[in-house]
Amino acid sequence: MRKRIMLTWLSAVLSLAGCHATHEGDKSPGTLNFTNSNPFANPSSLLYQAPPFDRIHDADYQPALEEGMRQQLAEISKIAADPSEPTFENTILALERSGALLTRVSKVFNGLTHSNTNDTLQKVQTEEAPRLAAHADAIHHNDALFKRIKSVYDRRADLGLGQVQRFLIERYYRDFVRAGAMLSNPDKKRLRVLNEEESKLTTDFQNRLLAATKAGAIVVDDKDEFDGLSEPEIAAAAEAARQRKLDGKWVLPLQNTTQQPALAALKNRTLRERLFQSSIKRAELGDSNDTREIVKRLAQLRAERARLLGFPNLAAYVLDDQMSKTPEAAIKLLNDLVPAALSSPPGTGSTTQNRFAMRNTDWTSHSSNPISN
Numbered sequence: 001m002r003k004r005i006m007l008t009w010l011s012a013v014l015s016l017a018g019c020h021a022t023h024e025g026d027k028s029p030g031t032l033n034f035t036n037s038n039p040f041a042n043p044s045s046l047l048y049q050a051p052p053f054d055r056i057h058d059a060d061y062q063p064a065l066e067e068g069m070r071q072q073l074a075e076i077s078k079i080a081a082d083p084s085e086p087t088f089e090n091t092i093l094a095l096e097r098s099g100a101l102l103t104r105v106s107k108v109f110n111g112l113t114h115s116n117t118n119d120t121l122q123k124v125q126t127e128e129a130p131r132l133a134a135h136a137d138a139i140h141h142n143d144a145l146f147k148r149i150k151s152v153y154d155r156r157a158d159l160g161l162g163q164v165q166r167f168l169i170e171r172y173y174r175d176f177v178r179a180g181a182m183l184s185n186p187d188k189k190r191l192r193v194l195n196e197e198e199s200k201l202t203t204d205f206q207n208r209l210l211a212a213t214k215a216g217a218i219v220v221d222d223k224d225e226f227d228g229l230s231e232p233e234i235a236a237a238a239e240a241a242r243q244r245k246l247d248g249k250w251v252l253p254l255q256n257t258t259q260q261p262a263l264a265a266l267k268n269r270t271l272r273e274r275l276f277q278s279s280i281k282r283a284e285l286g287d288s289n290d291t292r293e294i295v296k297r298l299a300q301l302r303a304e305r306a307r308l309l310g311f312p313n314l315a316a317y318v319l320d321d322q323m324s325k326t327p328e329a330a331i332k333l334l335n336d337l338v339p340a341a342l343s344s345p346p347g348t349g350s351t352t353q354n355r356f357a358m359r360n361t362d363w364t365s366h367s368s369n370p371i372s373n
Contacts, residue, residue, distance in 0.1 A: 034067035040105040051108045058120040061109045065128050068102030069135045075099065076139055079148070086148035088161055092169055095149075117210065125203050133199035137192045140179035149173055174321060180309060191308055198301045205294045209256075209282075212289035216282040217244075218252040218275050226250065228267040254279055 035041070039055040041064075046052060075098040082090055113125050139145070152159070153173040156166050180191045217240070220226065226234050237250035244251060252262055252275060260279050266272045283291040299314075306317040315327040324330040 032063045032066050034063040038064055038067075040064040040068075040101060040108075043100075043104070049104075056108070058118070058124075061105060061121070062124045062128065064101065064105035065109065065124075065132070068099065068105055069131065072099035072102050073135070073138060076142060076145060080142055080144035082148070086151040088152060088159060088165055088169065091148045091152050092165075092172055095145075095172065096168070113206075122207050126200075126207070129199040129203040130196045133195045134192065136179070137188075137195055140176055140181055141188050141192070146176050146181040149176060178309065178317075178321065183308070187308055191305065194301050194305050194308070198298060198305075201294050201298050201301070205291050205298070208289045208291050208294070212283040212285075212291070213254045213256060215289060216254045216278040218254075218271070218278055219246060220250040220252065220271065221248075223250065225268045225271045226266070228265040229262060230265075233262070233265075254282060 038060050039052050040060065043049050044052050075094075079091060079094045079098070084090060109121070109124075113121050117125075149169075149172055153169050156169045161169070180188055183191060219241070220237070223234065226237065229237075234250065237252055240251035240253050241247075241249045252260070254260065258280055260275050263272055263275060266275070283289055302314045306312070306314045309317060311317040311320065313327075315330075319326060319330055324333060
């Protein structure tokens, strides 16, 4: 449930998402009536509860997301209003078990929107992202619920619990505090505004980047320009062109990385340059897919949120519950790797310093370093 509240859904579904095909006749979500016929209404009967993609239509997601949020808030209200003394079972375990429907649909929906999206799913994502952010805040900022969590947390050493149970208590308490549970009401209100705007911008960024990646594909007129690529790779480029109805041409689609795999094999310098430039500038062309202003605003929002929660910067907030704990420790770890990275491979008798040509390895001295700023 901790991950459900934080909206960091599992990515295991990505391997299954490729099996999903949009059914013909799917309509954009209009009515949001959720019925027991919805494929997410009950746990999947498949092995490991794998999603029944043969039954899932695009129009099923939004009603399930809305109903999932409604059900979880009802469960949370019941936990928060419980008059009995807070215990691991009636508070922490109850939280962990809440939101089953929202979890089922979120795992699949999140996987598809990152791997096999379409216009309908993007529309749903745009509409639901701020609602999901508000849903998470409604849980984290429920004072009665947090009091029960804190009560269990404060007594955790005296409850006779196992190590895993104590860890779960501590994790819930820490997550709620990091989500603003201990802020004043005005600060909670401001945090909710920041979270809502960030959710909208994050979705917008994802959609723009996808569109920019599609638009940045390289169209090639002459097969000879592909010198260095294998025949299967050239055939794939021809198929990509066919799918775009570009008869007699070839297309090199951009992958979601800066360095494109074809760059390592192509011998044509001009084509390599076209591919590289298109890759690094895909979302910086000043068109409707430009993401630079979004990136700038997201950085501002996240910096303000970190300060609101008592941290000097975003890096300090992000690393506070990670192994390194602080940006300084993370930078030290990276700097400590440099000597080993530059040392001679065993048995070679020579150094690799010229090959790597690393300069100014004290990265903390660079003002552009995103971790130290």
